[in-house]
Amino acid sequence: MTDETTDYAIKLDIFEGPLDLLLYLIKKNEIDIYNIPVALITEQYLQYLKIIKSLNLDLAGEYLVMASTLIHIKSKMLLPVPDEPSDEESEEDPRAELVKQLLEYQTFKEAATALSGRPLLERDVFARSAPIDDKVEKSTEDEDELIEVNVFELIEAFHRLVSRIDKKELLEIDLEKMSLTDIINDVMERLTREKNLTFEELLGERIDRRRIIYTFLAVLELIKMKMVKAYQTSAFGVIRIFPAVES
Amino acid sequence: MENFKAIIEALILASEAPLALEKICVILENVEKAEVKKAIEQLIVEYNERQSGICLVEVAGGFQFRTRSELSPWVKKLKGTKSASLSxxxxxxxxxxxxxxxxxxxxxxxxxxxxxxxxxxxxxxxxxxxxxxxxxxxxxxxxxxxxxxxxxxxxxxxxxxxxxxxxxxxxxxxxxxxxxxxxxxxxxxxxx
Missing domain, CATH: 1.10.10.10 (Winged helix-like DNA-binding domain superfamily/Winged helix DNA-binding domain)
Structure with missing residues (x-):
């Protein structure tokens, strides 16, 4: 089958990695990080990988390594504990290593946020002779109330939409020619006109699988190119897409 | 040198990069390091008290005048709205x-x-x-x-x-x- 979407392999560098995905799942499920229900998290993690794969995103190897680590921990936890422990080491929780890794990563994620919150040169403060360096300039959001959406939340929104479509509709052969470039242009055009739109509004009436996937890819691509920004007013709220630069 | 505080102020403004205390001392020659430091501290306080648009900050091992962060919306208008943040x-x-x-x-x-x-x-x-x-x-x-x-x-x-x-x-x-x-x-x- 020559699906047009196979022509696009979107790089996964917009994701912050498997640890970021795990932290997101832990936060979303309101789980105690020291007592992770491995079965639940593994299941959800694999579900995300499936969605990512179905989008034809180029899946980084690290995600698969993490998947196997999770499955390994899960299987270890299923094994019966030996009656007499051979040595103290074997008593250790199989999750301990992962928890340590997650906590460490989380700490640096917070440190990164703290760094970004400082009064940055050429963003918040300016020195008299500071050279204007296009690359180092920072963007700031005036709308403090809005939370910038991460990719996982976008994927989840996408998943909700796709699962809403009637299964029969998915089998429909769509002869309408579509290219990602067209959709990207279309999205940008509508965003400049309407100022901001939800993902659903972007799709409009024509909800078919291909349209959803293309629109989603277009939004991801535009976010990556920093042409648009995705925000929500609360965690897991409705996601709105804004043009990054007001024309 | 009665007015070395003004000299320090001028030096910091004229410097391309944050100006180190040691360098100021070398230029002023006859002033004690402790006195230079005291003068800089006074300058910092003065700029803060004056509620002016700029402040004197200690950064990267030196001193530099910078605009106040609250004023960034205006300064940005001057500099243009190019933006590409760190990912x-x-x-x-x-x-x-x-x-x-x-x-x-x-x-x-x-x-x-x-x-x-x-x-x-x-x-x-x-x-x-x-x-x-x-x-x-x-x-x-x-x-x-x-x-x-x-x-x-x-x-x-x-x-x-x-x-x-x-x-x-x-x-x-x-x-x-x-x-x-x-x-x-x-x-x-x-x-x-």
Whole structure:
């Protein structure tokens, strides 16, 4: 089958990695990080990988390594504990290593946020002779109330939409020619006109699988190119897409 | 020299980069370092009290006049609205380098759980991170550290001004003694 979407392999560098995905799942499920229900998290993690794969995103190897680590921990936890422990080491929780890794990563994620919150040169403060360096300039959001959406939340929104479509509709052969470039242009055009739109509004009436996937890819691509920004007013709220630069 | 406070003010304004206390002392010749320092402190207070648009800050081992952060919307209008922020990947990588330096790439990747080649290259390009040497282990991996520009951009006097990672300390306390890594011998190469 020559699906047009196979022509696009979107790089996964917009994701912050498997640890970021795990932290997101832990936060979303309101789980105690020291007592992770491995079965639940593994299941959800694999579900995300499936969605990512179905989008034809180029899946980084690290995600698969993490998947196997999770499955390994899960299987270890299923094994019966030996009656007499051979040595103290074997008593250790199989999750301990992962928890340590997650906590460490989380700490640096917070440190990164703290760094970004400082009064940055050429963003918040300016020195008299500071050279204007296009690359180092920072963007700031005036709308403090809005939370910038991460990719996982976008994927989840996408998943909700796709699962809403009637299964029969998915089998429909769509002869309408579509290219990602067209959709990207279309999205940008509508965003400049309407100022901001939800993902659903972007799709409009024509909800078919291909349209959803293309629109989603277009939004991801535009976010990556920093042409648009995705925000929500609360965690897991409705996601709105804004043009990054007001024309 | 009665009016050396004014001279200091002029020197700091005229300097391209944050001006170090030592350099001011060299120029002023006959004034005691402690007095220069006192004068700078007075200047800092004066600018703060005056509620002026600029303030004198200690940054990257020197002193510099900077605009007040509350005024950034206006200054940005002057400078144009070009914007390209550091990506989350770059910021995380930078945070790890800042707190854990000297550090090799593999160690950063252990923490982030993902390849850091691209963000690291970006940080090197932006001169926020530099190569400080090579580690004396097989493969001689490159060791990275932050630059003076990092301090300037992030408004830090020096690295000790980085906010402490409280949680990190707790983790390392839980660590078994064997897993605490000893500071390794670093074969320093002077970077170009």
């Amino acid at each position: 989350p990947a770059a910021l995380e990588t930078l945070a790890i380098v800042a707190y854990r330096q000297p550090i090799v790439k593999a160690e950063i990747e252990d923490i982030r759980g993902v390849d850091v080649s691209a963000p690291l290259r970006g940080l090197l390009d932006k001169k926020l991170v530099r190569i400080v040497g090579r580690k004396d282990v097989p493969g001689k991996p490159i060791i990275y550290g932050t630059t003076k520009k990092f301090l300037e951009v992030f408004n830090l006097k020096d690295l000790s001004e980085l906010p402490t990672l409280r949680e990190l300390k707790e983790i390392s306390e839980q660590k078994e003694p064997e897993s605490v890594t000893e500071p390794e011998l670093i074969e320093e190469y002077s970077d170009t």
